[in-house]
Amino acid sequence: xxxxxxxxxxSLKTVSRVVNEVPTVAPDLVAKVHAAMDRLGFRPNLAASxxxxxxxxxxxxxxxxxxxxxxxxxxxxxxxxxxxxxHGVLVLSSSLDEDxxxxxxxxxxxxxxxxxxxxIVPASQxxxxxxxxxxxxxxxxxxxRLPVPLIGDAVVTDNRAAxxxxxxxxxxxxxxxxxxxxxxxxxxxxxxxFAGYCDxxxxxxxxxxxxxxxxxLRATKAADQAVAALLDxxxxxxxxxxxxxxxxIGAVEAxxxxxxxxxxxxxxxxxxxxxxxxxxxxxxxxQHPAQVGRLAAQLVFGRMAGxxxxxxxxxxxxxLIPRGSGEIxxxxxxx
Amino acid sequence: xxxxxxxxxxSLKTVSRVVNEVPTVAPDLVAKVHAAMDRLGFRPNLAASxxxxxxxxxxxxxxxxxxxxxxxxxxxxxxxxxxxxxHGVLVLSSSLDEDxxxxxxxxxxxxxxxxxxxxIVPASQxxxxxxxxxxxxxxxxxxxRLPVPLIGDAVVTDNRAAxxxxxxxxxxxxxxxxxxxxxxxxxxxxxxxFAGYCDxxxxxxxxxxxxxxxxxLRATKAADQAVAALLDxxxxxxxxxxxxxxxxIGAVEAxxxxxxxxxxxxxxxxxxxxxxxxxxxxxxxxQHPAQVGRLAAQLVFGRMAGxxxxxxxxxxxxxLIPRGSGEIxxxxxxx
DNA sequence: CTGAAAGCGCTTACAG
DNA sequence: CTGAAAGCGCTTACAG
Numbered sequence: 093x094x095x096x097x098x099x100x101x102x103s104l105k106t107v108s109r110v111v112n113e114v115p116t117v118a119p120d121l122v123a124k125v126h127a128a129m130d131r132l133g134f135r136p137n138l139a140a141s142x143x144x145x146x147x148x149x150x151x152x153x154x155x156x157x158x159x160x161x162x163x164x165x166x167x168x169x170x171x172x173x174x175x176x177x178x179h180g181v182l183v184l185s186s187s188l189d190e191d192x193x194x195x196x197x198x199x200x201x202x203x204x205x206x207x208x209x210x211x212i213v214p215a216s217q218x219x220x221x222x223x224x225x226x227x228x229x230x231x232x233x234x235x236x237r238l239p240v241p242l243i244g245d246a247v248v249t250d251n252r253a254a255x256x257x258x259x260x261x262x263x264x265x266x267x268x269x270x271x272x273x274x275x276x277x278x279x280x281x282x283x284x285x286f287a288g289y290c291d292x293x294x295x296x297x298x299x300x301x302x303x304x305x306x307x308x309l310r311a312t313k314a315a316d317q318a319v320a321a322l323l324d325x326x327x328x329x330x331x332x333x334x335x336x337x338x339x340x341i342g343a344v345e346a347x348x349x350x351x352x353x354x355x356x357x358x359x360x361x362x363x364x365x366x367x368x369x370x371x372x373x374x375x376x377x378x379q380h381p382a383q384v385g386r387l388a389a390q391l392v393f394g395r396m397a398g399x400x401x402x403x404x405x406x407x408x409x410x411x412l413i414p415r416g417s418g419e420i421x422x423x424x425x426x427x
Numbered sequence: 428x429x430x431x432x433x434x435x436x437x438s439l440k441t442v443s444r445v446v447n448e449v450p451t452v453a454p455d456l457v458a459k460v461h462a463a464m465d466r467l468g469f470r471p472n473l474a475a476s477x478x479x480x481x482x483x484x485x486x487x488x489x490x491x492x493x494x495x496x497x498x499x500x501x502x503x504x505x506x507x508x509x510x511x512x513x514h515g516v517l518v519l520s521s522s523l524d525e526d527x528x529x530x531x532x533x534x535x536x537x538x539x540x541x542x543x544x545x546x547i548v549p550a551s552q553x554x555x556x557x558x559x560x561x562x563x564x565x566x567x568x569x570x571x572r573l574p575v576p577l578i579g580d581a582v583v584t585d586n587r588a589a590x591x592x593x594x595x596x597x598x599x600x601x602x603x604x605x606x607x608x609x610x611x612x613x614x615x616x617x618x619x620x621f622a623g624y625c626d627x628x629x630x631x632x633x634x635x636x637x638x639x640x641x642x643x644l645r646a647t648k649a650a651d652q653a654v655a656a657l658l659d660x661x662x663x664x665x666x667x668x669x670x671x672x673x674x675x676i677g678a679v680e681a682x683x684x685x686x687x688x689x690x691x692x693x694x695x696x697x698x699x700x701x702x703x704x705x706x707x708x709x710x711x712x713x714q715h716p717a718q719v720g721r722l723a724a725q726l727v728f729g730r731m732a733g734x735x736x737x738x739x740x741x742x743x744x745x746x747l748i749p750r751g752s753g754e755i756x757x758x759x760x761x762x
Numbered sequence: 763c764t765g766a767a768a769g770c771g772c773t774t775a776c777a778g
Numbered sequence: 779c780t781g782a783a784a785g786c787g788c789t790t791a792c793a794g
Contacts, residue, residue: 093771103781108773116779133559138539139474139485140771144786150474152519152540160495161505163700170496173522182519182536184487187508201517204473205487224468344704364700365498369679371706428787438765443789451763475787479770 093134100128111136142206153209153392154202155185156195157235163337163364164381165213168235171385172211179393181208190279190310192216203230209392211235217278219243231395235388237280238405245391246405247384251281251361254377254410255288256295258359259333261375261418263296266425267331267357271304271322273315273343274335282307285335285361304329315342316349323350330356330422337362344370357420361410368415375418377410384408428469435463446471477541488544488727489537490520491530492570498672498699499716500548503570506720507546514728516543525614525645527551538565544727546570552613554578566730570723572615573740580726581740582719586616586696589712589745590623591630593694594668596710596753598631601760602666602692606639606657608650608678609670617642620670620696639664650677651684658685665757666692672699679705692755696745703750710753712745719743 097107102121109117110125117125128134142150155172157165165187173183184207186198195215199222202210209231212219219239226232226244234246262270272289275282286307290300304322309315315334319342322329334340340360347353353371360367363378387406412418428446432439437456444452445460463469477485490507492500500522508518519542521533530550534557537545544566547554554574561567561579569581597605607624610617621642625635639657644650650669654677657664669675675695682688689707698713722741747753 104772105774105781106779109780112773118779121780133563135538135560135563137478137541137771139541140478140786141773142786143472143475143478143771143788144773146774148786159505160508161498161501163496163498163501166496166498166501170494170522173495173520177521182521182540184517184519185508186512186517187505203470205517206472206474225470228468228470341701344701348704366676366679366699366701366705369676369683369706370701370704439788440765440790441763444764447789453763456764472787475770476789477770478772478787479789481790483770 093136095132096125096128096134099132100124148206149208150206151181152184152205152207153181153211154198154205154207155183156188156198156202156210156212157185158190158213158215159187160185161187164236164362164379167381168213168385168388171382172389175386175389175393181393188213188215190215190276196221199225203228209233209396211388211392213237214239231392233388233392233395235384240280242403242405244403245395246403247388247391248405248407249281249379249384250407250409251284252288252291254412255285255333255335255361256291257288257412258361258375258377258418259289259292260295261412261414262331262333262357262359262422263292263298265331265357265419265421267422268298268424269301269304269327269329270331270333271306271319271329272333272335273306273309273318273322273339275307275309275339277307282335289333309335309339309342312338312342312345315339316346317342319343319346320350323352323356328356331420332356332358334358334360336360337364340364340374340376344374353417354420357422358417359412363413367413370417372417372420373415375415376413378413379410380408428471430467431460431463431469434467435459483541484543485541486516487519487540487542488516488546488724489533489540489542490518491523491533491537491545491547492520493525493548493550494522495520496522499571499697499714502716503548503720503723506717507724510721510724510728516728523548523550525550525611531556534560538563544568544731546723546727548572549574566727568723568727568730570719575615577738577740579738580730581738582723582726583740583742584616584714584719585742585744586619587623587626589747590620590668590670590696591627592623592747593696593710593712593753594624594627595630596747596749597666597668597692597694597757598627598633600666600692600754600757602757603633603759604636604639604662604664605666605668606641606654606664607668607670608641608644608653608657608674610642610644610674612642617670624668644670644674644677647673647677647680650674651681652677654678654681655685658687658691664691666694666755669693669695671695672697675699675709675711679709688752689755692757693752694747698748702748705752707752707755708750710750711748713748714745715743 232244306318367374567579641653702709
């Protein structure tokens with residue numbers, strides 16, 4: 093910028109005014125400055141301008157998700173990006189892979205880069221370490237899981253109620269032996285979904301059979317193997333309830349391989365692309381990741397703008413989409 | 428940092444040394460500085476340190492893709508993120524939605540933020556505007572499409588050859604009326620895939636019937652409608668070749684709705700999740716987005732490290748995965 | 763091993 | 779409408 097000023101024969105401050113499009117600069121000076129900028133290939137340095145700027149904003153927010161390549165995370169990401177872009181803000185994202193240590197490290201890294209706000213799908217069990225960051229002025233919004241304790245706004249799905257509805261749907265179809273296949277129960281969402289499963293069984297006067305409950309499934313392959321193992325046992329389940337999309341896909345694979353996809357019913361939490369075109373279509377509890385992402389972005393921008401209302405949890409309802417797999421009748425109906 | 432120095436009773440420079448973990452600081456001073464940092468909630472400001480730092484690195488790279496929520500882009504993104512994370516670098520990403528104007532704007536924005544490197548799935552037809560940025564020291568690598576002219580390294584798929592192989596596969600199955608359904612032919616990849624389609628037909632001594640060629644399909648819905656329209660005509664195609672995953676999915680939807688999914692063959696470019704579990708499984712030409720992303724990251728980091736070899740195009744071969752839809756026999760075989 | 767001065771590229775606050 | 783000085787938070791280059 094100094095070089096531009098020298099070449100254009102004006103002061104540093106005038107170049108700054110031209111770059112920031114301050115309207116009160118004489119047109120001939122503007123022209124000279126532009127000519128000098130072009131000749132020198134001048135690129136303004138945003139970091140330098142932020143350093144001195146009064147508001148101190150970097151026009152960057154951080155987004156920490158489970159995995160940017162997972163469809164749920166990716167849809168949230170896109171919604172956040174769109175909202176941010178409308179406000180001239182860029183998104184610095186990172187995948188946490190459910191690693192609490194990584195969550196802390198990435199938060200520290202993003203804070204060092206002075207992001208204006210942070211949207212986090214928390215991987216750790218305790219978010220108190222974030223209070224200091226919030227007090228230092230960083231807006232923080234949580235997605236998919238409530239922070240412990242509730243130290244900031246959160247946008248979550250009605251995991252427990254929706255799961256109960258999904259399992260009730262299987263019970264209504266006549267199923268008595270309904271297995272639960274879920275993610276690590278250290279995840280609050282997985283616990284809530286399992287709680288919903290239990291709620292529905294109890295409401296129907298059934299007991300929870302531990303032999304038909306599998307926790308700790310993360311990847312498609314593990315889910316596939318767990319389902320296959322369940323089906324190989326005496327008295328196999330006639331219906332499956334899966335707690336997230338990778339587990340659901342694993343279950344679909346196992347059912348197909350065993351040729352049981354038209355015999356064993358399946359309801360999964362989380363929608364996924366093409367679920368409608370599988371054979372049979374997969375009945376799911378669909379979340380609304382785009383809506384979740386947009387609301388999270390709205391909230392974080394509101395906080396950045398000074399909103400000081402008490403932190404609140406916003407629940408976005410899921411929707412049961414019947415597509416065939418959840419409507420396969422069970423023994424109580426088949427007789 | 429000044430406050431920390433004052434509280435700890437040391438110089439600014441000593442605090443700087445502690446923050447940067449310079450080993451030659453007396454242990455008691457280190458302890459004092461740490462105590463002061465904790466008490467004041469000190470957070471180092473990376474932007475400020477970069478401003479003065481000799482290498483001028485921001486440890487940030489920019490990634491411009493078509494859409495972060497599209498599975499191909501998301502998989503590339505994840506691979507880039509992983510490679511970058513190993514080198515302590517974060518990724519600033521943005522979706523371009525195939526908008527050339529947006530490509531330029533985002534490049535300008537990222538340059539103003541002094542990203543160390545840039546990975547771009549170009550949306551525009553001419554990347555010459557990037558030469559100035561490269562000369563100013565920003566490493567640029569192109570993904571999925573060659574830049575015009577070839578001003579930087581690129582990682583692309585063998586679109587033409589793979590498409591020809593896919594269409595040849597349909598011909599071998601006995602199909603004579605093979606339709607092409609593709610993206611805007613202003614996209615180089617779409618043009619190449621169409622060229623591959625033509626290559627295969629000509630190699631088999633067939634003519635290209637313009638009535639069975641549809642360009643300009645971007646979204647699932649448009650593809651669905653285009654396929655439905657083709658199937659409603661007299662002498663409908665007995666096989667479809669689709670140029671990208673959204674078009675393929677639209678074709679699947681149309682075939683299902685018309686109940687022709689076991690009659691009309693389909694080969695699609697781009698794999699997508701669950702393609703194997705559709706009814707029938709969808710035969711595709713699978714790209715390797717994770718491999719593409721990793722290589723792009725490797726190349727951009729190589730350039731950042733000073734690699735000055737001439738720009739080269741790296742071709743990653745696609746793979747034909749037969750899953751059923753592409754093996755439905757055509758009239759020449761059915762007799 | 764520690765520190766005082768200068769400066770990274772820009773904006774602020776002020777004066778003219 | 780334009781500019782000279784000071785300063786954002788840090789590191790460099792140097793001296794002790």
